[in-house]
Amino acid sequence: QTVVTQEPSFSVSPGGTVILTCGLSSGSVSPSYYPSWYQQTPGQAPRTLIYTTSTRSSGVPDRFSGSILGNKAALTITGAQADDESDYYCVLYMSSGIWVFGGGTKLTVL
Amino acid sequence: QVQLQESGPGLVKPSETLSLTCTVSGYSISSYYWGWIRQPPGKGLEWIGSIHHSGSTYYNPSLKSRVTISVDTSKNQFSLKVNSVTAADTAVYYCARFYLDRGVITTWGQGTLVTVSS
Numbered sequence: 001q002t003v004v005t006q007e008p009s010f011s012v013s014p015g016g017t018v019i020l021t022c023g024l025s026s027g028s029v030s031p032s033y034y035p036s037w038y039q040q041t042p043g044q045a046p047r048t049l050i051y052t053t054s055t056r057s058s059g060v061p062d063r064f065s066g067s068i069l070g071n072k073a074a075l076t077i078t079g080a081q082a083d084d085e086s087d088y089y090c091v092l093y094m095s096s097g098i099w100v101f102g103g104g105t106k107l108t109v110l
Numbered sequence: 111q112v113q114l115q116e117s118g119p120g121l122v123k124p125s126e127t128l129s130l131t132c133t134v135s136g137y138s139i140s141s142y143y144w145g146w147i148r149q150p151p152g153k154g155l156e157w158i159g160s161i162h163h164s165g166s167t168y169y170n171p172s173l174k175s176r177v178t179i180s181v182d183t184s185k186n187q188f189s190l191k192v193n194s195v196t197a198a199d200t201a202v203y204y205c206a207r208f209y210l211d212r213g214v215i216t217t218w219g220q221g222t223l224v225t226v227s228s
Contacts, residue, residue, distance in 0.1 A: 001171075034213020038155075045204055045221050046155065051214035089155055093213030097168030099157040101147075 004092055004102035011108045012080045020105045021072040022090030028071035033092040035073035037066060040087045040104075049088075050075060077107075085109040112137035114205045114219035122199075122226050128192040132205030132219060139163055139186045143208040145179060146190045147215075148201040156201075160208050161188055195226045 003025035012018035022035055029035055031053045038046040048057040050066035053073060063078045073092075077084055090102040118130035132144070145160030145168075159169040161179045169177055173192070181188040192199055203224055207217040 036214045038215070040155075045218040046215075047218075048215060052212050055212075057214075091157075091215065093210070095213075097160065097210070098170070099160070099208070099215075101155045101157060104154045
């Protein structure tokens with residue numbers, strides 16, 4: 001069974017930079033898994049941030065960027081703002097029609 | 111602008127069948143894949159399954175034995191059924207549009223809470 005791993009929680013200071021990662025319990029994350037990232041605030045539906053590793057969805061500020069770092073996908077937030085405080089989910093598409101969500105990272109901005 | 115709206119009972123009894131419908135507006139359901147994602151209270155997101163207008167389906171292996179997703183192109187809707195529900199199926203259920211060629215979930219419904227309780 002494929003398990004996608006994320007940090008359970010992370011903290012960043014306003015204006016700071018944070019890198020959230022998305023890994024696989026066995027193996028490496030590569031662009032062939034089409035890593036995507038979603039932001040969710042309490043009580044709201046998720047919002048699509050990044051897809052195909054590094055493409056920003058329409059309307060997403062350029063302080064959000066995606067990449068592959070080592071054997072993981074990464075979401076970098078540069079110049080964090082208070083309203084970036086959210087849960088962030090990584091999703092891998094296994095190209096067999098199967099989608100696997102990571103457990104999510106709760107980001108605190110303080 | 112594509113919009114998705116979930117509808118269905120908010121309360122289902124244990125051992126019964128959970129049924130939800132997603133109505134798509136602003137876009138024809140005859141393109142892309144469409145499907146369901148759920149989120150138990152206080153927990154993370156879980157992909158349930160996806161369907162193409164042709165009827166091609168993919169399901170989460172952990173739920174496959176209890177889940178059926180169907181599509182009605184004449185109504186621009188698709189539906190979810192989960193059989194033999196337990197309290198563990200209590201969750202907010204989201205319908206969504208999936209773009210497989212880009213591996214991205216492009217659009218989400220607002221979500222609907224379904225509680226399994228007697």
